[in-house]
Amino acid sequence: MKYAQVEWNKGTPRSARYGDVYFSAGNGVEETRHVFLQQNELPQRWMESGHFVIAETGFGTGLNFLVTMSAWLQSAPADACLHFISIERHPVSPDDIARLASRWPELEPCVDELLQAYPPPLSGMHLLELAGGRVRLLLIFSEVEHALEQINHKVDAWFLDGFAPSRNPEMWSERVFELIGRNTRAGGSFATYTASGDVRRGLSSAGFVVQKAEGFGDKRDMLKGFIFEQRCYVADRPWFTVPVVSYREKNAVIIGAGLAGLATAWALIKRGWKITLIDRHADIAGEASGNPAGLLMPRLGQGETLDSRFYSNAYVHAVQCLDRLQAKAAEQFWFKTGNVLVDDADKLKKIVESHQYPDDFISYIDSNHTEETTGVELARDALLLVNAGWVNVKRLCKVIRHECAERLDYVQANVADVSFKHGKWQISGANNDTIMMADCVVAANGSLSGRLAVLEWLPVDAVRGQLTMPAVTQKSRKIKCGISAERYITPAHDGRHVVGASYKLNDDSPGLSSLDQAENINSINRLIPQVFEQKAEPAGRVAFRAVSKDRVPMVGCVPDKAMFETDYRDLRHGRHSRHYPEGAYLPGLYLSTAHGSRGLASCFISGELIASMICAEPVPVEKEIVDYINPARFIIRKLKRGRF
Ligand SMILES: Cc1cc2nc3c(=O)[nH]c(=O)nc-3n(C[C@H](O)[C@H](O)[C@H](O)COP(=O)(O)OP(=O)(O)OC[C@H]3O[C@@H](n4cnc5c(N)ncnc54)[C@H](O)[C@@H]3O)c2cc1C
Ligand SMILES: C[S@@+](CC[C@H](N)C(=O)[O-])C[C@H]1O[C@@H](n2cnc3c(N)ncnc32)[C@H](O)[C@@H]1O
Known part of the structure; x- marks a missing residue:
């Protein structure tokens, strides 16, 4: 624009x-x-x-x-x-x-x-x-x-x-x-x-x-x-119409103390809620959100898609949240260096042409000028995300927790399931012991979301990722901003860079793999020739991303699967939507997961979305996008096409 x-x-x-x-x-x-x-x-x-x-x-x-x-x-x-x-x-x-x-x-x-x-x-x-x-x-x-x-x-x-x-x-x-x-x-x-x-x-x-x-x-x-009386209107896709639940008390339980859970806690606490945050670890950010660095990047498609609209707006919102949190924080966690995205020139040009992004958001850099921006010669065209940068994710989570102050209680427990009993949600542990009862629960437990019986149908996978932290070299010291290509690299900090990340499905090994370390380094060496030598085995970290079947986050109310399958059983025959009732959702249960490799962009707006749904406020995301990330999409797809 x-x-x-x-x-x-x-x-x-x-x-x-x-x-x-x-x-x-x-x-x-x-x-x-x-x-x-x-x-x-x-x-x-x-x-x-x-x-x-x-x-x-x-x-x-x-x-x-x-x-x-x-x-x-x-x-x-x-x-x-x-x-x-x-x-x-x-x-x-x-x-x-x-x-x-x-x-x-x-x-x-x-x-x-x-x-x-x-x-x-x-x-x-x-x-x-x-x-x-x-x-x-x-x-x-x-x-x-x-x-x-x-x-x-x-x-x-x-x-x-x-x-x-x-x-x-x-x-x-x-x-x-x-x-x-x-x-x-x-x-x-x-x-x-x-x-x-x-x-x-x-x-x-x-x-x-x-x-x-x-x-x-x-x-x-x-x-x-x-207007004295509201008229009745039939929604185009009634299955995505979510109910408004009113809560007597402003108390919620959030399962999962990663960025998704903490961003949701922060959004609710700003609205005067009290939060109990449950995690199986003794401290917050013990899994994917414990990474020492990640790049804040929107996912940019080659066309005006719902996906690129979601990520561009989510990204702008995330920059605003990070700026605000950093302004109050004692330690630096947000390094607003700008990030460049390196890719095939035709693809980058299509991204820029199809979106008409403002210059203070994204600018195109041809291969002759990338060195001025990045500090190193790349010999490839790139896009510069002007207000982007890299984040120490673990520190960010700590800063959010600090912001939530005494309105957030932390409970260490491994949740086995969440079930609706006598008008409340019972959160139980492995021995069926009750950890807590609550009216309002948000599941933000990342790659393990599908392990809760109530969410057992969720098509969410754990994708193993390994970070490599090589020591700075004479050449690598010149890197001025985050660079993202096949892998990404951050500028040096405390004598090290962070290179991320391998991407492996069906691999649950928690230990560092030498092969992944070598692949990470080799990939960066292909982008910036001989920037690292492979002498000593560099430090690293393994964690698991939560990834959905369609690679889009799952955020919003949790559908009642059995009711959906009854209400919309003949959807594949294509009857007009007015013949169907509105969606049946589990009252008081919400989800924020499957943030994949872009959680820094998507978690903040998702937290705001859930908080505004809970508080019955205007939702800060376009209706089409709310539907796009609604977890019920998978049940509807299956009913229409026979598969997720
Ligand atoms: C290697 C790697 C590199 C990445 N790089 C980037 C990047 O550059 N940019 C970017 O934007 N994103 C990146 N990501 C993704 C990003 O880290 C996540 O999207 C983000 O941290 C959101 O995480 P989360 O809160 O959904 O999950 P997590 O941080 O995994 O949190 C889930 C929490 O739920 C808890 N939990 C799970 N089950 C239970 C249970 N039953 N009971 C109690 N607690 C439970 C876990 O202990 C955990 O603390 C990367 C991820 C990985 C793995
Ligand atoms: C009279 S001005 C609004 C003045 C404004 N309320 C203020 O306080 O300054 C009308 C605005 O409508 C915007 N506008 C015109 N056509 C529009 C359209 N089709 N969709 C959205 N906005 C439009 C214009 O760009 C302009 O800013």
Whole structure:
């Protein structure tokens, strides 16, 4: 995506593309207060509940958001959370947003916070946690119709703020109104500055009771309205509709103290939950997440796929989490050196062309210039992931645990199963002894997830991986950033590099293999000629990745397999989805596993996804992607095609 071209005229921004202003030349702040806040009866309505959801069509300069955030911080209870979802197809640059603060100095603290977290202009959903978690901005950089289809939550109040309908008809289409109506809770409202007859009729057809109100400035009228009753809609794929469970107490148990479990614990603790973290080891990060280094890399496909959308957004979110955690940590665990991906030039070009990634996200480096970036000659083309780097994964896990502080209890136990008894989950050990009872359980136990009887059907494998830690050499010392090709290598730290990693299915040997050590080193020597000599046997580490059948993480609610097999038994005959009930999921049981070789990118957003499902909040991942990573996909595939 490219930043919008904004022309400023005496403090008023105007879009070159649409030939219209972002807000009124008179007083944009007063306009926001009159049109969007007052006519949606805010702040009065948000005083009634613990969280409130506003959605906006057209984020633009963010002025509406900033005025609303400022009002929320002044008037809402300190423990309440504002969820502000805003859709934008042409993101405004940070420099243009910064100009708001000079015109309205009272907005400066909010502008600064927004800009610190403002994402690159990359399509998809971006979650920005602001004001210590009191405001959660979900920015959707996308075409409006697509964005409205991806929202997973009902909205309390809408700010409809496209450019004038005559100049920007896509923002005011029948389909847009229909989706707005569908995504509004009973009692939900809208407000818009326009009084256009088409807009009035469109919103009435979508179920709103529409009224005229006094417009702002020289506008005589504007529109506002409420929905009294929600209409019923049949989901396209009802098996992926997950239930909302309400919990009396904010207590959850998480099985697995690796990055997946800790990221989920952190997301819940930020929402005021208490967590019991169970692991079979005496300390956290005893398995895959105990690695001394891993590269943070999104998986980039040669085309706009769900997979590349998931990983790009997850990666941007992970960078934000790592920055935030590092800023508070005593020890360095996050080395933001940038990473390069070395591959076949045609493949790299296709990745870049098909995604139109912003330059501050990814840049293409041809073989003549790789040495400037990496410090060593590679003689191959590469992509530079500008904000990427390498992470000491074990230290990262410790920092997250420290952040969770006394809200996290650690219990060492080997969980044999989790079963639903008398309305609660019983977590039991090998001798059928009860370790704990809980209403809400998250299984984040990596490559062993399928060993729990309740998850025995999960198609998850353990893939052995070996890291090699060679001592630094004169040549290797020059490596400036993470380099990923057939294997990866980190820059030297404490006199060593980390080279990863072998990839072996059906191999459960825990000891170091000399062959794997040699293969790791040889692979790097092929990439950077003679960088290492094979003298002494270098140090290494073995661990097991959790990998699903389709190599995509499994995150979300756990389906009731038996019920799925009954409800959807004739799916292969292709009946229309309206003939099927919504999915039956095990109430209060969630899963975050199969993060494969990219857990540094996928674990944080997965933790947020699970926490938002548990807390019945807007989900920070597009609906299509939530379905893409839903573990129930395997049961559905099997029913449709006879195999996972
Ligand atoms: C060699 C190797 C190299 C890698 N390199 C990278 C990289 O460069 N970049 C990247 O992004 N990712 C990399 N990964 C993947 C990354 O390490 C993981 O995706 C990430 O750490 C997430 O792990 P996890 O929490 O799902 O699993 P784990 O860290 O394995 O945690 C699972 C936890 O569950 C516990 N557990 C399991 N069963 C039970 C039970 N029944 N009862 C109690 N506790 C239980 C285990 O003890 C363990 O602590 C690599 C992985 C390996 C193995
Ligand atoms: C009037 S401006 C919004 C002003 C904004 N609320 C503010 O506070 O600055 C309208 C916005 O809608 C965006 N927009 C226009 N067409 C769009 C589309 N089809 N999908 C998504 N956004 C669109 C524009 O890029 C522009 O930023």
